[in-house]
Amino acid sequence: MNQYDLIVVGSGPAGRRAAIQAAKLDKKVLVIEQGRRVGGVSVHTGTIPSKTLRETALNLSGWRERGFYGKAYRVKQEISADDLRRRLLITLDHEVEVLEHQFARNRVQHMRGKASFVSPDTLEIQKDDNDVVQVSAKSILLAVGTRPFRPDYMPFDGRSVIDSDELLEMQNLPRSLVVIGAGVIGIEYATIFSALDTAVTVIDPKATMLDFIDKEIVEDFTYQLRDRNMKLMLGQKAEKVEHMPDGKVQVTVDSGRRIITDMVLFAAGRMGATDTLNLAAAGLEADSRGRLRVNPETFETSVPGIFAAGDVVGFPSLASTSMEQGRIAARVAVGAIAKEPQKYFPYGIYSVPEISTVGLTEEEMKERGIPYECGIARFRETSRGHIMGLDSGMLKLIFSMKTRRLLGVHIIGETATELVHIGQAVLNLKGTVEYFVENTFNYPTLAEAYKIAGLDAWNRMGEAPKDESKAAPAPAEKAATPAAKTKADDKKAAAK
Structure with a gap:
């Protein structure tokens, strides 16, 4: 042995x-x-x-x-x-x-x-x-x-009704695609095929999607998807999926509506x-x-x-x-010393457009009763955004009004999963709004959006009273109790 x-x-x-x-x-x-x-x-x-x-x-x-x-x-x-x-x-x-x-x-x-x-x-x-x-x-x-996850009632055939693993083996790009499941995997693939000019419909029994992401970011994301003619059938359940004689697939939802499509991607869990x-x-x-x-x-x-x-x-x-x-x-x-991982880690969704987030959402700030202010920057406000031809994308920063600390970073748009790491470092090092106001960012870059968002929040918050920016965190902003953290994680896992 x-x-x-x-x-x-x-x-x-x-x-x-x-x-x-x-x-x-x-x-x-x-x-x-x-x-x-x-x-x-x-x-x-x-x-x-x-x-x-x-x-x-x-x-x-x-x-x-x-x-x-x-x-x-x-x-x-x-x-x-x-x-x-x-x-x-x-x-x-x-x-x-x-x-x-x-x-x-x-x-x-x-x-x-x-x-x-x-x-x-x-x-x-x-x-x-x-x-x-x-x-x-x-x-x-x-x-x-x-x-x-492959339920028995789904007629998988590896060609026109597939899961996310089988997608990589497809022989032809579909002209139309129905994605069942509006979680991270489903949304990523739905938006990728939409970028290839495939007509995409997303079906999910939940009335909302990506609930662990800041609501304002999701609203912007939803607008962009619908603006390019993606159909989001949220709050509707796919009750039946049938193969048609002509090789197409018919999906019937609980409202009675029927969608005829070239391919169905089932992405409702793992x-x-x-x-x-x-x-x-x-x-x-x-x-x-x-x-x-x-x-x-x-x-x-x-x-x-x-x-x-x-x-x-x-x-x-x-x-x-x-x-x-x-x-x-x-x-x-193996008996070595191990430190507990950082409390805040970045979450990246590689959809089109990208979404990335770290820290608390605006909804979580309200739930915890933390007075806050937000700063917003649109990518089109940056010179680099103009150079790249961007007409969408935004960065949202959330600050505590009491301590002026950065508590949340939420980004949608090109290179969001790269840009988030600047905010992650400032957040975990307990930086304040003054960091973004007083520091210089390369020009022209999309990272300059941090400066714009920081100034936007600073203008609303006003200048910090003397030494207040160095004050200790208020009791309301202490780390959540294990029970509260578990409850929050369970909510995010359910959303995913």
């Missing part, structure tokens, strides 16, 4: 970061991956493919240049599924090569096969050649990720990939969505020595936070 200090099941963001962290601490590490190549869902069907598809669609369609050259402008007149896939394959090969090199450089062993528990410290690995081996470790980290792990042998039990409960500070499960990180533990299900969860879990697992 092979003995290790840490066994990691899954090589996605959480798994690979955990394995490399433990290896750098001179521990013997094994990574088990059942996919054909290392990288997990993030590299092969999730984060990297969807973002590569987005970038390819925007480049080939000429989307970013239409502000100057008109809506009919195209870089490539006829865009095919092969055009999108070509760049995707190049990107994925690079990601796998980098990851394999990291494992080799840090002497992380990895094995291909399907793992299942024999006991809390032992795993059985079914290899492709039907060989079975057993391995054991002082600690085990489950980073198996998730897969698309399931934790834990059903093949034989969790019972380890004394573990997953919830109805296949997810595992963990200590939010150490990521240890209810069974000592068994940890879980990444999408399999639920919200926020981001590649960035999964990496940090894996790193922390690995340090705890």
Whole structure:
């Protein structure tokens, strides 16, 4: 039997970061991956493919240049599924090569096969050649990720009714698309295909979408989608999906309305990939969505020595936070000191346009009873925005009236997921509105929007009384209690 200090099941963001962290601490590490190549869902069907598809669609369609050259402008007149896939394959090969090199450089062993528990410290690995081996470790980290939720009533055929994994294998670009599910994944793909001039309809039983995002940002986002003729059928449930004799698909909603489309993408949730792990042998039990409960500070499960990180533990299900969860879990697992992650982390939605946020929303400020003021900047107000031909996009900053501290950053528009990190740093370092007023930003840049938004808020707030900008945070702005934080996280997870 092979003995290790840490066994990691899954090589996605959480798994690979955990394995490399433990290896750098001179521990013997094994990574088990059942996919054909290392990288997990993030590299092969999730984060990297969807973002590569987005970038390819925007480049080939000429989307970013239409502000100057008109809506009919195209870089490539006829865009095919092969055009999108070509760049995707190049990107994925690079990601796998980098990851394999990291494992080799840090002497992380990895094995291909399907793992299942024999006991809390032992795993059985079914290899492709039907060989079975057993391995054991002082600690085990489950980073198996998730897969698309596929209900029995949905007539999936891999061609005209598909899930988000199958989307990457499509043979032809549809002229019309119905997306069932207005969560992050559904909205990302819906807007990408809309940018390719596919007629897109989004259906979701909830009357609102992206409820964890600041409401003003969502309203701006909704306006932009409808302005380019996307149909948002919110508050309506898709009751029946049927294949038609001519190859098209008919979707019937609970209002009785019927939509005929070339393709249906079902993107209403994901399931934790834990059903093949034989969790019972380890004394573990997953919830109805296949997810595992963990200590939010150490990521240890209810069974000592068994940890879980990444999408399999639920919200926020981001590649960035999964990496940090894996790193922390690995340090705890091998007995190293691990600091609690930063309270505020950025959330990025790679839709068209992008949305990114960090900190509190305006709605959360009201719920907590914190007096506040907002500063707004439109990208078209910046010289760089004019140079880029932007006629949309905005940055919203939220400040405390008592302490003048930055408490929320919300951005919609080009490079939002990059710009948010300026606000993230200021927020976590407890900076005030004066930071944006008194500091110089490169010109011309979109980052200059921070200066504009800061001045907008400062004009409304007035100049700070002497030394007040250095005052300690008011009691109302102290970190939320664990119960309040859990309640807030549950609300965001439900929204996602």
